[in-house]
Amino acid sequence: MQQRYVGASGLRVSRLALGAMTWGKDTDEHEARDQLIAFVEAGGTLVDTAHIYGxxxxxxxxxxxxxxxxxxxxxxxxxxAGFGVRRGHATYDASRGTILAALDLSLRRLGVDHVDLWQMHVWDDRTPLDETLAALDTAVSSGRVAYIGISNYSGWQTAQAATWQRAVPGRAPITSTQVEYSLVNRAVxxxxxxxxxxxxLGVLPxxxxxxxxxxxxxxTGTPSGSRGASEHAGMLEEYLDDRGRGIVEAVVRAADGLGWTPLEVALVxxxxxxxxxxxxxxxxxxAHLRAALATEAKELPPEIRVALDDVSGSGE
Structure with a gap:
């Protein structure tokens, strides 16, 4: 698998990442083992998890x-780190003590002495940004973290945090931002x-x-066993409207014309x-992961890419 640098940093990763959000919950150890083996055998390197997952x-x-x-x-x-659930309610806490304690717990769970990329899961309005960023510096200087990133930050939050870290020599620069991004969600x-x-910053969609x-x-409906048939069904509603259906039909037509699957078109x-x-x-x-890994040798023709840009709303 092709490797890419993460933004302007020296960190190199595979151009597809393996998400482990469902591991230990919806994905058992046998399936996770098979996924990880298939991913690494295909040349994949970047595996993404979080303190809160499962x-x-x-x-x-x-x-x-x-x-x-x-x-x-x-x-x-x-x-x-920085996002959790307490008594059934989401919590956003990027304070120094909370996130450094979460990092130490993550290291124990993972059984490693450092993580390669440590990301702030969400923006925390109640903690001063300089306190959060100073904690990130501590994590790097102590050797527990190699690179730092952010996740779910807005445009101004991204610019403020990244500029702050680059303003003074010796601070750990922010390397990446993780955001939701697809043909049906181009808001970023x-x-x-x-x-x-x-x-x-490198972007991890x-x-x-x-x-x-x-x-x-x-x-044509909601297959049993799918995300739409689970407790996550409400998460899909915004993409099952007329606009979303129009984009899906365009993806399906492109896939038919190329002899690909819709998954391959959307992912590429x-x-x-x-x-x-x-x-x-x-x-x-x-098996689902291998379908995604099959995109490695594929590249969308320019005319298909332009058509998909148009139908989903240009963001250039």
């Missing part, structure tokens, strides 16, 4: 597999992507298949957008 089960499962089925040097481990093109480009909508599987479109380092692919099974 209440820690995702990190623990990844930690058991690293050193067992793959070596530590085979993978670039990315995790996140207005402000976030320009901010990332201006400050040298999550939900590159529009939460599964762009695979075409919801065209995101993968090759300006500034994108690696879309994060979360798969329920190793």
């Amino acid at each position: 209440d820690g089960a995702s990190e623990e499962l990844l930690g058991r597999l690293v050193g067992d089925v793959v070596t530590r040097d085979d993978v670039v481990i990315a995790t996140k 093109e207005d402000e976030v992507l320009p901010a990332a480009r201006a400050t040298g 999550y939900s590159p298949l529009g939460k599964g909508v762009l695979t075409g599987k919801y065209r 479109w995101v993968r090759d957008r300006p500034g994108v380092t690696a879309p994060i692919v979360g798969a329920r099974t190793a």
Whole structure:
């Protein structure tokens, strides 16, 4: 698999990332093992998890597999902190004590002495930004983290955090931003992507298949066992409107004309957008992951790319 530098940094990763959000919950150890083996055998390196995923089960499962089925040097481990759930309510806490404690717990779960990319999961309005960024510096200077990133930051938040870190020599520069980005959700093109480009950040898109909508599987209903049939069904509603259906039909037509699958069309479109380092692919099974890995040798013809840009709303 082709490798790309993450933004202006020296960190190199595979141009597809493996998402482990469902590991230890919807994805059991057997499936996770098969996914990780298939991913690494295909040349994949970047595996993304978070302190909150599966209440820690995702990190623990990844930690058991690293050193067992793959070596530590085979993978670039990315995790996140700053977002949690307390008594059933989402919490946003990027204070120094909270995130550094979360990092130490992540390291224990993962069974490693450092993570390659540590990301702030969300923006925290109540914690001063300089406190959060100083904690990121501490994580790097202590050797617990190699590179730092952000996630779900708006355009101005991205620019402010990245500029702050580059303003004074010796601070750890922000390397990446992780955001939702797909043919059915191009909102980040207005402000976030320009901010990332201006400050040298690599972009790691999550939900590159529009939460599964762009695979075409919801065209005629909701398959049993799919995300739409689960407790996550409400997450899909915004992409199942007339606009979303129009984009899906365009993707299906493009796939038919190319002899590809809709998944391949949608994923390659995101993968090759300006500034994108690696879309994060979360798969329920190793078979689903292999379908995504099959995109490696594919490239969208310019006329198809332009047509998809037009039907989904230009963000250039």
